[in-house]
Amino acid sequence: MRWIKRVVWAMLALLVVLGVALGVYVQRSLPQLDGQLRLSVLKGTVEVKRDPSDVTHVLAQSPLDAMRAIGYVHAQERGWQLDFNRRIMRGELSALLGPATLETDKLMRTLGIRQAAQAHWDRLPAGAKAQVEAYVQGINAFYAEGTQALSPEFQILQVNPREAAQAGQYWDVLDSMGWSVMMALDLGGNWGNEFARLSMLQVLDTAALWQALPPYPGEPPAASADLAKLYRDLGVYKAAEKTAAAPRLPNNGSPAERLRGQLAQEVVAWTQEVGNVDGKGSNNWVVAGSRSATGKPWLANDPHLGLSAPAIWYFARLQAPAADGQPALDVIGATLPGLPSVVLGRTATVAWGFTNTGPDVQDLYLEQINPVNPAQYRVPAPEGQTAWADFATREETIRVKGQPDVKHVVRSTRHGPVLSDAQASHSEVLDTTKHVLALRWTALDADNTNVLAGVLSNQAQSVGDLIEAYRHFHSPMQNVVMADVSGRIAYKAAGKVPVRAAGNDIRGVAPSPGWDARYDWTGWLPYEDTPQDNGAKGWIATANQRIHGPDYPHFITQDWAPPWRQQRIEELLAQTEKHDLASMQALHGDQVSLATRFLLPHLLKVRADHPLATSALAQLQGFDGDMRVDSAAPLIYSAWVDEFTRGVIGGRVGQARFEKLYGKRLFRAGVEDILARDDTAWCGQTGCAQPLSEALARALDRLQAVHGKDVAAWRWGDAHPAISIHRPFSNVAPLAKLFEVRVPTGGDPFTVNVGQYHLDKKDAPYANRHAASLRALYDLSDLENSRFIYQTGQSGNVFSDRYRDMSPEWAAVQYRALKMSPSEFRSVLTLVP
Numbered sequence: 001m002r003w004i005k006r007v008v009w010a011m012l013a014l015l016v017v018l019g020v021a022l023g024v025y026v027q028r029s030l031p032q033l034d035g036q037l038r039l040s041v042l043k044g045t046v047e048v049k050r051d052p053s054d055v056t057h058v059l060a061q062s063p064l065d066a067m068r069a070i071g072y073v074h075a076q077e078r079g080w081q082l083d084f085n086r087r088i089m090r091g092e093l094s095a096l097l098g099p100a101t102l103e104t105d106k107l108m109r110t111l112g113i114r115q116a117a118q119a120h121w122d123r124l125p126a127g128a129k130a131q132v133e134a135y136v137q138g139i140n141a142f143y144a145e146g147t148q149a150l151s152p153e154f155q156i157l158q159v160n161p162r163e164a165a166q167a168g169q170y171w172d173v174l175d176s177m178g179w180s181v182m183m184a185l186d187l188g189g190n191w192g193n194e195f196a197r198l199s200m201l202q203v204l205d206t207a208a209l210w211q212a213l214p215p216y217p218g219e220p221p222a223a224s225a226d227l228a229k230l231y232r233d234l235g236v237y238k239a240a241e242k243t244a245a246a247p248r249l250p251n252n253g254s255p256a257e258r259l260r261g262q263l264a265q266e267v268v269a270w271t272q273e274v275g276n277v278d279g280k281g282s283n284n285w286v287v288a289g290s291r292s293a294t295g296k297p298w299l300a301n302d303p304h305l306g307l308s309a310p311a312i313w314y315f316a317r318l319q320a321p322a323a324d325g326q327p328a329l330d331v332i333g334a335t336l337p338g339l340p341s342v343v344l345g346r347t348a349t350v351a352w353g354f355t356n357t358g359p360d361v362q363d364l365y366l367e368q369i370n371p372v373n374p375a376q377y378r379v380p381a382p383e384g385q386t387a388w389a390d391f392a393t394r395e396e397t398i399r400v401k402g403q404p405d406v407k408h409v410v411r412s413t414r415h416g417p418v419l420s421d422a423q424a425s426h427s428e429v430l431d432t433t434k435h436v437l438a439l440r441w442t443a444l445d446a447d448n449t450n451v452l453a454g455v456l457s458n459q460a461q462s463v464g465d466l467i468e469a470y471r472h473f474h475s476p477m478q479n480v481v482m483a484d485v486s487g488r489i490a491y492k493a494a495g496k497v498p499v500r501a502a503g504n505d506i507r508g509v510a511p512s513p514g515w516d517a518r519y520d521w522t523g524w525l526p527y528e529d530t531p532q533d534n535g536a537k538g539w540i541a542t543a544n545q546r547i548h549g550p551d552y553p554h555f556i557t558q559d560w561a562p563p564w565r566q567q568r569i570e571e572l573l574a575q576t577e578k579h580d581l582a583s584m585q586a587l588h589g590d591q592v593s594l595a596t597r598f599l600l601p602h603l604l605k606v607r608a609d610h611p612l613a614t615s616a617l618a619q620l621q622g623f624d625g626d627m628r629v630d631s632a633a634p635l636i637y638s639a640w641v642d643e644f645t646r647g648v649i650g651g652r653v654g655q656a657r658f659e660k661l662y663g664k665r666l667f668r669a670g671v672e673d674i675l676a677r678d679d680t681a682w683c684g685q686t687g688c689a690q691p692l693s694e695a696l697a698r699a700l701d702r703l704q705a706v707h708g709k710d711v712a713a714w715r716w717g718d719a720h721p722a723i724s725i726h727r728p729f730s731n732v733a734p735l736a737k738l739f740e741v742r743v744p745t746g747g748d749p750f751t752v753n754v755g756q757y758h759l760d761k762k763d764a765p766y767a768n769r770h771a772a773s774l775r776a777l778y779d780l781s782d783l784e785n786s787r788f789i790y791q792t793g794q795s796g797n798v799f800s801d802r803y804r805d806m807s808p809e810w811a812a813v814q815y816r817a818l819k820m821s822p823s824e825f826r827s828v829l830t831l832v833p
Contacts, residue, residue: 026799028149031076033827040145041068041137042833043324048073049825053816054794054802055332056316057825062323064134067340069831070316071138074337075171076146078796080153081310081337082139083161084727086171089113089178093267094406095399096157097728098257100264102398102406103424104271109396110410110422111185112444117177119446124177127326128455132173135340139171151797153729179338180450184443184475185274186305190559191362191419191439192276196661197510198364199429200653201228202237211682212649212670215558216546222558225505234513236366238431257402263728272425275362278665280304280770281561282355283752285541285569285587286481286489293580294781297483300584301344301353302772304754309724309741310796310803313774315788317820318342318458331458332820334774334788341454344776346786348820349461350484351778355542357477359497360507360557361442363521365415365514366435377413377436378515387515389414413438415514425660437511440521442496443475450474453494463488470494471527477556479542483780491533491540493547497525497556509558525554541569543752562669564594564750572752581785584777587752589813595668595750596625596637602675602692603640610697612704615711627755629717629746635707636714638748638766639699640692642759645671647691647698648682663760666749717744720755722768722811724792741792741804743811745771753813777815787815 033050044061046069051057056073060066075082087093091108093101124132142148143165154160164170193213200209206228210221231237282303289296305312317332333345344353370376370388381387391411398406411418420426420437430437442448449472456469463482470480470492477495482488498508498521506512512519531548533540544561572590576583604620607613616636623633649667650658673679678687707714723730726739745768747755756770774790791810795802809816 025149028147029151029797030800031148031795031797033829036830036832038145038833039068039072039138039141039831040833041134041141042831044833046831048829048831050827051817051819051822051825053788053818053822054315054805054826055816055818056314056794058316058318060318060320063318063320063326063329064130064324066318066320066329067131067134068138068141070318070335070340071135072142072831073138073316074314074335075139075142076148077794078310078314078337079142079161080151081796082171083154083159085179085182085338086175088267089175089182091396091398093264095401096159097264097267098260098401099403100261101267102400103422104267105398106408106422107271107274109398109408110417110419111439111441112410112417113178113181114174116181116444116446116448117174120177120180120448120451121173123446123449124452128452129173130324130326131340131455132176132451136171136173136176140165140168143170152799176339177451179336180454181443181448181475183336184448184450187280187356187476189275189362190358190360190557191364191441192274192664193278193559194362194364194508194510195275195426195429195437196665197227198231198236199657199661201231201510202429203653203657204228208652208681211673211679212653212667213665214669214673216560217563217669218550219546219558221509222507222555223505223509227506227510230513234366234435236430236435238429260401262731265731266725266727273664276664278559280356280358281544281565281754283541283543283565283569283754283772284353284355284479284481285539285573286353286483286491286535287539287573287579288489288535289487289780291538291573291577291579292781293578294779296485296487296779296781297489298579298584299351299353299481299483299489299778299780300588300776301355301481302588302754302775303344303354303356304756304770305773306770307722307724307768307773307791309726309739309792311724311773311790311792312336313790314794315790315818316342319820327459329458330820332818333776334790339451339454341451341458343454344774346778346783347458347460348783350463350466350482351780351783351786352457352460352466352480352482353776353778355479356544357479357493357495357547358544358557358559358561359477359495360509360555360559361476361496361498363415363440363498363508363519364419364511365413365438365440365519366511367413367415367418367438367514368435369433371434374433379414380515380517391418411436413514415440416444438514442498445474445496448474462486463490467492477530479544479547481540481542483778485780485783487780489535489540491531491535491542493530493532494527495530497530497554499523499525500555507555507558525556529554531556539573541566541573543569562595562750565752565754568592568594568752581777581779581787585813585815588772588775588777590752591627591746593625593627593748593750595672596627596634596748598672599641599675600625600637602688603637603696605689606640606692606696608693608696608700610700612700612709612711613696616696616700619711619714627716627746627748627751629715629720629744631716632711632714634716634746634748635703635719635766636699636711638716638757639703640696641668641671642765643698643702644692644695647695648674648688652682659760663758666759668749715744716746719764719766720745720747720757720768721764722755722771722791723764724807725769739798741807743791743807745811747771772810775810775813775815776818784819784821786818788818789815
């Protein structure tokens with residue numbers, strides 16, 4: 001018994017020691033928010049203050065010291081976010097996660113993010129370079145000099161950036177320049193739509209393609225070519241009709257290898273979604289003083305991005321007098337860890353907000369391979385002749401954890417990198433012994449000056465200043481709404497858009513023959529000719545819809561977002577004569593789906609024999625498209641549309657092909673048109689009534705299996721939680737519970753308070769994964785009355801009470817104050833040289 005007692009006491013003592021050690025580690029991993037820290041890269045003292053809203057105020061004696069300090073703060077608060085993003089951007093994930101992320105690394109190396117970043121850096125003016133260099137110094141100083149323990153992700157994955165930082169080889173200027181390119185990659189892609197059309201045309205004729213993926217309402221297809229005939233005549237497809245099954249991550253090997261495979265899943269999914277613009281949207285609007293209760297404008301913004309924990313944004317104020325050849329700085333708003341500037345926000349006298357324009361700035365080119373010499377591809381030549389040129393090549397070495405290095409040869413043509421060498425889905429459709437796909441993309445061009453536009457916008461004091469600053473914005477084009485304290489409001493589409501020749505009968509909506517010069521870009525749309533608006537009608541609103549009238553003479557894209565959100569914003573703006581904070585908040589929170597209202601009559605006419613059909617249809621009585629979190633009707637409706645799309649579109653193009661395309665796009669516009677026509681070519685000889693009934697039965701089967709038989713107890717919020725994923729721990733169930741941030745939400749992909757779901761996610765197909773990454777309101781009668789919120793919290797450390805503290809407010813569409821001069825500060829940290 002004595003020995004048993006001794007063992008028990010020893011175990012208890014060990015648990016106490018471990019508990020104490022864990023407690024000490026947790027405290028050491030949290031950032032120091034008060035007191036004093038020495039930072040050798042500084043030239044003067046900097047105060048870093050957190051206000052009651054948890055906005056970080058960086059008050060420096062020079063703009064460059066402000067950049068050094070915000071770099072330090074980003075590393076202090078979001079160290080793992082920086083590290084992981086850096087690995088993605090550099091194509092170095094496999095060194096951490098093993099072979100499962102090889103396709104991601106190959107894609108990043110093929111795109112040449114680092115090479116593009118170098119070209120952008122070389123053209124950056126000296127003043128902007130100095131700001132980026134100072135920011136980089138701050139990041140590296142945190143790791144090289146700081147004593148804060150690294151956050152849990154570093155410990156679990158055994159990553160230590162300190163040695164590299166001390167050697168000056170951790171974060172560099174190309175990482176910051178490259179992160180701007182990565183944001184363009186996330187927002188500016190439509191190569192996925194081009195490839196989807198290529199894939200679908202293997203089994204559809206051209207007319208059927210435009211029925212499944214119709215152009216914007218009221219517009220003809222941008223391409224006049226018979227695309228199906230073109231590809232058939234060129235012989236671009238593999239002989240087999242069936243496409244290969246989706247690649248599976250390895251589930252064998254050692255426990256460590258299996259764990260790394262799990263950790264890689266979300267990154268692999270992200271890789272497969274790159275190049276798809278569907279669902280990547282935002283809202284912004286600005287109301288003139290004539291329609292405001294204060295007599296001065298209101299400006300609102302809610303950029304829709306993939307939800308992550310920590311959030312993509314970090315709110316800060318940067319303030320410093322003019323020094324070292326840099327103009328004075330005083331700006332507050334959303335920064336992006338990895339970049340030094342405030343991206344969305346305000347100065348003392350002007351505010352701005354973005355939505356994605358979604359221009360077609362990516363074209364895929366079919367490059368024909370020389371059958372005699374596969375190292376060559378076909379290039380333009382005089383009529384009746386054929387000419388060939390050598391692929392440009394470079395070899396990339398990719399380190400793979402637990403395995404030998406992988407040599408990856410990047411091929412490029414006169415258009416750009418050969419994308420099909422890095423995306424497995426391309427070789428499942430395309431006969432890559434005859435043709436490959438090369439990418440032409442504006443963001444990779446050497447004249448990309450996004451970083452300069454960010455620097456200049458932070459110095460703006462008026463709408464006119466902003467319009468000039470965004471002359472330098474490049475990729476991807478953004479819809480910028482602006483307002484200043486004088487009362488001026490404006491809208492400008494800022495960014496580079498290619499001009500295509502009059503004889504281009506494909507216009508970039510599908511892959512074009514790369515050897516035909518008429519498909520090459522011929523120039524750029526002048527900044528003066530991009531769409532703009534002075535707000536004469538009393539407001540300006542954008543929600544990724546077509547931003548110009550039918551008489552606009554230039555082609556920007558065919559792939560506009562459906563106009564439902566913008567129509568609802570306009571509807572609500574028109575209903576109120578004088579807007580105030582309450583009406584702005586109500587608009588941010590609006591969950592009425594006009595798209596749901598459009599299709600709902602078809603559901604209400606369905607007659608199904610399913611045992612739950614009567615109860616389900618009873619829940620739909622009185623439903624007006626308000627996608628409320630506590631209602632069963634949105635869940636029933638969404639599952640029904642989902643099943644109808646799977647049955648009708650999937651049945652026509654083939655389920656295997658459909659599964660590869662679905663989720664990345666909803667095919668909703670096609671479904672709307674098919675139902676409006678009662679299209680027998682898609683629904684069958686008897687029309688759409690039978691497929692609609694069968695879809696409801698399948699939907700009820702699925703919902704019953706997950707939510708039970710009591711239809712009245714079903715709730716949209718249970719199926720539609722907002723999931724802020726953690727990379728990479730969301731894929732390991734025990735860790736996901738700790739690191740993810742989840743909260744029930746309403747809305748759908750077409751509501752102002754958006755809730756975009758990815759229907760290819762079998763575990764939670766209706767979960768809200770792409771939503772308002774922040775909400776902000778700016779009161780131009782008193783900019784200190786501005787507000788903001790986002791979906792997690794400022795801290796990137798899961799042990800911090802600031803990791804998820806904004807989530808309840810975000811879900812409830814509440815805000816925190818966004819003040820340059822708060823009445824108090826909760827913490828004050830002094831950084832000294």
